[in-house]
Amino acid sequence: MADLPGIVVTGASGRMGQMLVRTIGASDKARLVGCVERSGHAWVGRDIGECMGGAAVGVVVTDDPLEAFAKAQAVIDFTAPAATVEFAALAAQARAVHVIGTTGLEAAHLAKIEAAARHAVIVRAGNMSLGVNLLVRLTQKIAAALDEDWDVEIVEAHHRMKVDAPSGTALMLGQAAAEGRGVDLEAAMDSGRHGITGARKRGAIGFAAVRGGDIVGEHDVIFAADGERVILRHVATDRAIFARGALRAAIWGQGAKPGQYDMMDVLGL
Ligand SMILES: NC(=O)c1ccc[n+]([C@@H]2O[C@H](COP(=O)([O-])OP(=O)(O)OC[C@H]3O[C@@H](n4cnc5c(N)ncnc54)[C@H](O)[C@@H]3O)[C@@H](O)[C@H]2O)c1
Numbered sequence: 587m588a589d590l591p592g593i594v595v596t597g598a599s600g601r602m603g604q605m606l607v608r609t610i611g612a613s614d615k616a617r618l619v620g621c622v623e624r625s626g627h628a629w630v631g632r633d634i635g636e637c638m639g640g641a642a643v644g645v646v647v648t649d650d651p652l653e654a655f656a657k658a659q660a661v662i663d664f665t666a667p668a669a670t671v672e673f674a675a676l677a678a679q680a681r682a683v684h685v686i687g688t689t690g691l692e693a694a695h696l697a698k699i700e701a702a703a704r705h706a707v708i709v710r711a712g713n714m715s716l717g718v719n720l721l722v723r724l725t726q727k728i729a730a731a732l733d734e735d736w737d738v739e740i741v742e743a744h745h746r747m748k749v750d751a752p753s754g755t756a757l758m759l760g761q762a763a764a765e766g767r768g769v770d771l772e773a774a775m776d777s778g779r780h781g782i783t784g785a786r787k788r789g790a791i792g793f794a795a796v797r798g799g800d801i802v803g804e805h806d807v808i809f810a811a812d813g814e815r816v817i818l819r820h821v822a823t824d825r826a827i828f829a830r831g832a833l834r835a836a837i838w839g840q841g842a843k844p845g846q847y848d849m850m851d852v853l854g855l
């Protein structure tokens with residue numbers, strides 16, 4: 587047991603944090619060695635098992651990430667952009683693999699993560715599920731096969747608490763469509779239409795976001811031409827798919843050289 591990779595979960599009280607604690611607890615390939623929450627959070631100083639309504643598991647939630655990371659071989663991080671940037675530097679200092687699921691990262695955040703990856707293994711993906719990563723590959727292939735008579739639209743739906751849009755997954759799918767077509771996503775992106783928008787620009791890659799209720803995550807990639815449509819769809823019904831992917835990435839990262847990787851590397855897609 588002691589030779590299994592030790593994992594720290596950041597944002598342990600969150601929707602993904604709790605799912606990760608359960609997934610690692612049930613795994614025979616890794617062990618939970620730490621849980622981090624923000625300072626002032628009611629769970630800090632308490633056993634994570636009891637916080638989640640069960641028996642004590644011997645892991646006390648801390649607000650000191652460096653102390654927690656020092657005991658770990660990997661950090662799994664589904665929190666918020668500012669926290670993730672801080673954790674990237676600390677995980678590199680502790681020589682722990684950093685698995686980043688956090689979305690909504692902007693250019694300045696990504697530059698700091700890239701800097702940390704010079705000294706450490708970082709696996710980052712806007713979606714850690716096998717199904718979505720397959721969909722990304724399919725999107726790239728279909729976009730490469732179809733010309734600009736086929737309009738690409740990405741429609742995503744998530745729960746009412748999600749704070750970023752387009753979703754990380756939608757951006758991965760948009761990037762795949764842009765790569766398939768050999769264009770730059772930033773130049774082709776048309777997101778959040780409103781008002782008198784004018785007719786659709788040829789070659790645009792459109793994004794639309796739905797937010798409501800407890801939707802775990804749904805993504806459609808629509809290729810629409812005159813007279814026909816191709817629609818690729820992924821529907822997540824359980825956050826366990828993201829947690830399983832993240833744990834697989836943490837274990838895979840143990841043998842890797844410093845650098846930044848994604849789930850395509852982990853899954854061999
Ligand atoms: N990549 C994927 O597969 C995937 C899947 C699901 C969610 N996500 C992303 O993961 C992130 C979290 O999603 P969620 O639904 O769990 O959100 P959430 O709001 O339920 O959880 C976030 C947690 O992070 C904690 N946190 C914030 N700042 C912190 C800090 N400085 N130190 C320690 N903890 C801190 C919060 O207190 C909270 O408990 C979002 O960016 C979301 O888009 C990614």
Ligand SMILES: O=C(O)C1=N[C@H](C(=O)O)CCC1
Pocket residue numbers: 689712713744745748752753754755756802803
């Ligand atoms: O619940 C979320 O938030 C999710 N975020 C990821 C995204 O932004 O695509 C993955 C799906 C769930």
